[in-house]
Amino acid sequence: MLTCYQPAAIAGKWLPLEKDGLHDTSNPGLKLLQSPAEALANLPPDNAGNQVNWHKAMEQGLINPRSSLSGAKEPEILDLDILMEDTRGALMVLFPHKVHTQWLDCENCHEKLFKYETGATPISMGDILNGESCGVCHGAVAFPLTECNRCHKIPREQ
Ligand code: HEC
Ligand code: HEC
Ligand code: HEC
Incomplete structure (x- = not known):
């Protein structure tokens, strides 16, 4: 089964x-x-x-939500969207820092998961589906990976 x-x-x-x-x-x-x-x-x-x-x-x-266990630390909110274009036939991915930094400290992602430099960390759908990269959270504690269009939402210019 x-x-x-x-x-x-x-x-x-x-x-x-x-x-x-x-x-x-x-x-x-x-x-x-x-x-x-x-x-x-x-x-x-x-x-x-x-x-x-x-x-x-x-x-x-x-x-x-508290920004830290003690609640003493003010969250550092970063309003920076990152366009990820290496998606083959799928719509391009827009990664919003704002939505993430409202919940998460920079250290949750930098630099263990992602370098502080756009494009410096290879990201693939296979890794994500294996629970790495974005998949450390998406499909675990954040919205599931079946919701392709919440990440893949930017059409390519014709
Ligand atoms: C949590 C966000 C997220 C979700 C949900 C998601 N993707 Fe992705 N996907 C990405 C990122 C990030 C990349 C890498 C983009 C880059 O490197 O420029 C990617 C890459 C891809 C690629 C390019 C080839 C590859 O293997 O990397 C394809 C095709 C793709 N995704 C399809 C899908 C499909 C189909 C779904 C739904 C079943 C889906 N994705 C759901 C974030 C997501
Ligand atoms: C949920 C994960 C996550 C969190 C939390 C996060 N980032 Fe990022 N950050 C990313 C990703 C993904 C990229 C793009 C990486 C890539 O393209 O290889 C990125 C890229 C960056 C870049 C490079 C931008 C450029 O133009 O090259 C900087 C700077 C950055 N983040 C700063 C921060 C700071 C400061 C915080 C905390 C306030 C933060 N990030 C929180 C995931 C995150
Ligand atoms: C450390 C955990 C973590 C990582 C890593 C992470 N996310 Fe998220 N993400 C969240 C949380 C938590 C939310 C907000 C709750 C929700 O929407 O489920 C969120 C929300 C989002 C949203 C907003 C959806 C909306 O409703 O507006 C997008 C888009 C997104 N993530 C894409 C990505 C992509 C693409 C990556 C990888 C490059 C990534 N995330 C990596 C935790 C994470």
Whole structure:
């Protein structure tokens, strides 16, 4: 049988924690946890991943993630888009620093994943699908890789 990733939600319906296959149902503490349906239903919906558009949720001020564990450090937000053109037949990729630096410190990506220089780090779809490069987060904690057009969105000039 093929084992595959079981989505935590199907079409806006979140599985209760007892049924998600991840939580220990024999643990009495389980009842103390807020259910996903209760926690997530009021956030802007999405039709991929865990059914929440987290970027919109932040823009609308519905969530306010800490920028560091202690919360003491102010986030450094960088508004710099990077166009990635090496996509063969697919639309080109636009990497937005702003959306990322609203959540993530520079060190999450520089320079372990990417050099501080556009084009200096080879990036391929194969690596991403293998959980490297952008795939360290996308498909894991950020929107899934099936959403091609959220990354590939810039047409080439004819
Ligand atoms: C998280 C962002 C992201 C998602 C989602 C994504 N890609 Fe990519 N893709 C990239 C990046 C970044 C590159 C490398 C671009 C570069 O180096 O200029 C790339 C490269 C490619 C390439 C060029 C050939 C190669 O192997 O590198 C193809 C074709 C491609 N992607 C197709 C797809 C398809 C089809 C999907 C959806 C099933 C998809 N991508 C989803 C970011 C993404
Ligand atoms: C989510 C990952 C991520 C985060 C977080 C991030 N970057 Fe980047 N950064 C990238 C990627 C991807 C590139 C392009 C790499 C490439 O093309 O090889 C890049 C490129 C750059 C470049 C090169 C720009 C150019 O014109 O050549 C600079 C400078 C940079 N980042 C600064 C920062 C700073 C400062 C921060 C924190 C405020 C930051 N980045 C946070 C992923 C990130
Ligand atoms: C360190 C983790 C991390 C890495 C690495 C990373 N991302 Fe992201 N990305 C996120 C998070 C978190 C968000 C915001 C939440 C979400 O949209 O799921 C995000 C959002 C985005 C968005 C915005 C989507 C929107 O709704 O506007 C795009 C586009 C994107 N990422 C592309 C990329 C590309 C392309 C790469 C690789 C060059 C990359 N990301 C690498 C974590 C990461």
